Amino acid sequence: MNIKLICATPIAIAAAIGLYACGGNSNSKPTLSSVKNVVVIYAENRSFDNLYGNFPGANGLQNVTTANSRQLDRDGSVLATLPPVWGGLTQAGVTPVITQAMTANLPNAPFAIDDPNGFNTGMNLTTRDLYHRFYENQMQIHGGKNDMFAAWADSGGLVMGHYTPNADKLPLYKLAQQFTLADNFFMGAFGGSFLNHQWLVCACTPFYPNANTSPASTSLSSVDADGVTLTLKSTSAASALTDVPTFVNSGTLTPDFYAVNTMQPPYQPSGNKAASGGDANLADPTNKTTLPPQTNQHIGDLLNSAGVTWAWYGGAWGDAVSAAQNNTANVIYGANLTSPNFQPHHQPFNYFADLAPGTDNRTKHLLDGGLNGSEFIKAIDAGTLPQVAFYKPQGNLNEHAGYTDVSQGDQHIADVISHLQKSPQWNNMVVIVTYDENGGFWDHVAPPKGDRWGPGTRIPAIVVSPYAKKGFVDHTQYDTTSILRFITHRFNLPTLAGLTARDNALVANGGQAMGDLTNALDIKK
Template identity: 60%
Template sequence: MPGRILTEHFRFMARGSGRLLGLGILASTVLTALPAGPVQAAAAGPLDQIETVVVIFAENRSFDNLYNGFPGADTFAGRPLSDFAQRDRDGSIMRELPPVWGGLTGRGVRNAVTQAMSAHLPNQPFRVDDPKGFNVPLSTLTHDLWHRFYENQMQINGGRNDMFVAWADSGAMPMSYWDGSRMRMWDVARKYTMADHFFMGAFGGSFLNHQWLACACAPFYPQADTSPAHPVISVVDPSGKALVVASNSPHSALDGVPKFVRDGNLTPDFHAVNTMQPAYQPSGNPAAAGQDARFADPGSPTTLPPQTEPTIGDRLSERSITWAWYSGAWQDVLDHGNHYPAPDFQYHHQPYNYYLNYAPDTAARQAHLRDGGLAGARFIDAIDHGTLPQVAFYKPQGNLNEHSGYADIQSGDQHIADLIDHLEKSPQWPHMLVIVTYDENGGLWDHVAPPKGDRWGPGSRIPAIIVSPYARRGYVDHTVQDTTSILKFLTERFHLRPLDGLTVRDRAIQAATGHPLGDLTTALDLHSTGK
């Protein structure tokens, strides 16, 4: 039924401007069709002390990339770097790392590190900001890396984490790391709780991991093989976990970037796992000629039909819990279009814009998809005035999100630390929980193997910091958790019906580790606020 509704609506969108009444009816139908279930008053418990939950979702950093050496955490500091040698595509240990193809730093960067300068690195992790090495500051734009669904699984290599270079497009870059102790968020983490066994919810990149935060699901493109999307269906091997390597691919990572028969955005059974664009603006795909300007061209191979799976937002709304997704620069981009290098708005970082329930002209869109303002100004205003909803998600604009290639670490670190300063002074702070984490690893190596889960993840380890009057002070939480743990916490705190993907992931982690998936509560002391 959801697939049929989705397909018919997508065809409806393409027929021109006479769709708007039908759009409202369809959105209303989907909203009311979601089974509400009995809404029962739950007995008060310790978690009820937390009245406001804030999730800050930064970009593309593995734990080891920023937090190697963090006190008390599971890092590779002090271990022989040769322990982490990478294997080539044939499984042999490489004699050295390949150069960073195209150079470690972008064009126009002062004292740029070129491809030639990065040649002949030892086969081990290397520190980007080492004063005796490349000496690149945290304020520098560095090379971006592949961070895709199948490549991430191939890099993890069954938990050995030894093929990050073999299946990368950036040579040695996955093995880079920084001295994060100079970051402001390092100090925040030391003050509160650092979760050092927190993994990205899904393998791969930002698109799927934002969807995972919204629905714990992989979006679906019905009948993709007979649709405009058929050219972006991946060709994978019988395991379903790896791409088929092309016959003309370089045999060694030392010789160049790997090539695949087809590294697409959809799985062979039509789930969207790499970046697709939303059907509603703002979208990376403009409207088709004659189409309502608020929509994206459904004839583009990368426009994903509107999704109908239930989200955590839907579950919160079922229980009349107030919530919002605050997106930095949202309204500015709608009004003026995107601008580079700032705000460098990222369309695929807005998960609810992919859903029929939040289509243009719906009340749900107006209520829940909110403008965070340029540099988060409107979000900060809500913090300062104590007007945040009970659950607030915040996505920084592109130049402030720490993504390799188009954002530097320092700017994003300062932005998030400034947000923490405001949150600590907010009228809502005494009963607040803040989770600061990253959507995914950005293709960057980490030495800790993710636990075995389900088909979709979890993927590589990422930082997660729990900030709250209730957070354990100066604590490192070793509980196995992932992005789904945020949804699990919200489900438990607000007595929600669990999303199907949350239930599947929880069971998979239980089977793999002998323990249920963590729910963030091990970072909390609900009997002493520490005030």
């Protein structure tokens, strides 16, 4: 065979015939250094069982038993039925309308939201939102038993809902069949989007200095002596069948000043406007939900020091910046749940002082993904993506319950991947698609016991690449920080402190360190 032909063969084709471009004999494999581009696509708020519970070969709903799925009431007794879905399963204006009364007396078990014989609420319809908060998530997990999701929820029985997709209904499902689906991948931190985005970029939890004497002093959570359980109000309903639980204070901060629930960036675009007469590039620091600038080391710092190019592409970022400058942010931020429904707390690098407005760091690395990902797709098609690229879809395309549906976001991400597969950079690319957190949805697998911050509930993750194992379900233990581990391993970066602390905690609790996603790749190790 002509050696020039071998060297010119795209790696996906070469691999299929047992050859690797300029790689020598048929037994050779590419190494991790062959990966030139890492793309991370970060969707929203779905547990593994919620979307991939019926995936063949995965640890899914076929492994669910009464013992590992039945939900307990707040006093520890077994619930006779699931609580009703408080406020109804679908939102006002959504057809079909599934009212609260229609959800009464559901069996105490997982159920298919899209069952034609049940609610028949497909993946193209928006359900109501669910609790996804730091302490509540731990209370739902209940030491790994996962049996108090309904007890500590504001959405009642909806927590036990899942979908029954297949490759015809869900484009990413088809990609998961073709490439690698990780079925033992957990969200990096307990709770919601804000904290898990921080763990995606720094494996750290933000801190609010002197919060007890700050505008955020009323945001300190009231927590019992175990450090996990929120303190209930004396008037809180005793049973999950009666009403939603009420707490003394489920705040944005821990009692020792760590930010664990949604706080807004100190820089625009932020969910908080600038102070009257203040710098228009800043969020009002006197607003109790404005987080002071953070100084923890993040993955961008390490990539900069190593000379590795990188960028965060925020969907609708450019429009959000413009809206903040023109004081029309209520529109771009989805005050009326309008497209694109940009969420400032999904932009983690906008919290860090070294990426403040006016810095060269910001100009180079916080880039506009464009409406509907248009600017990100332009870079893909032109083959000009940096070595490490993060892409955050805009709000109406991220699959978050409460303000969008599964189908739109799933199709969007599949479309982006289609562009990536045609990109000049594809032959040496690894794409990681995952979700920031479970969105309050139940999953039957116990998270490994780690540190104070996580890991939390299991979520889907798909690795798409010419190097990915084909048709493979990866059972390796991973969490959100595994993405940082992969980037660190590939580019020989120093290890972020949070990664070491997480592994030490896992091992101290009798477990194992987190994987770095290389087991999803067919490479020489």
